[in-house]
Amino acid sequence: MNYMYETMYILRPDLNDEAIDQEIHKYQSIAQEQGADILETQHRGKRRLAYEIQDQREGIYIQMNYQGPGNIIAPLERAMRLSEEVIRYLTVKQNILAEEALAEAAEE
Incomplete structure (x- = not known):
């Protein structure tokens, strides 16, 4: 049974753009290898x-x-x-099944 998930992670602020892209790609690849479908990845930038x-004091x-699954x-x-690049992470399971979310999106 497939569920919707959201993982927010914070990278060290001293990483350059290339290193950030490598980290993003690394975690997308790990998820995909485990059977996940990546819906969206947002780079929210450096924040305090x-x-x-x-x-x-800051993170990306x-x-x-x-x-x-x-x-x-x-x-x-x-x-x-x-x-060593990730200083904090949190994964939240959305309380709707992936099939329900796709059906709702199709209706809109």
């Missing part, structure tokens, strides 16, 4: 953090929306946890 994380926010989350979050 609400509080200091790992001696950082990336939002990735995708759908797939529940087993895609663990490998994705494990890769983020082990990465």
Whole structure:
């Protein structure tokens, strides 16, 4: 059964554009290898953090929306946890099934 997910992660602010693109591609690839369909990835830019994380005051926010089975989350979050470039991440499961979301989008 496929669900909709949203993962927001924050990268270190000192990464250059090429390194940011590599990180985005890396996490998209991990999700796709686990059977996810990437719906949208948004580069939200550098923003000030609400509080200091790992001696950082700013971070580069990336939002990735995708759908797939529940087993895609663990490998994705494990890769983020082990990465030195990611300073924080959060995955939220949308409370609608992917099929329902596609049907609603088709109706609109």
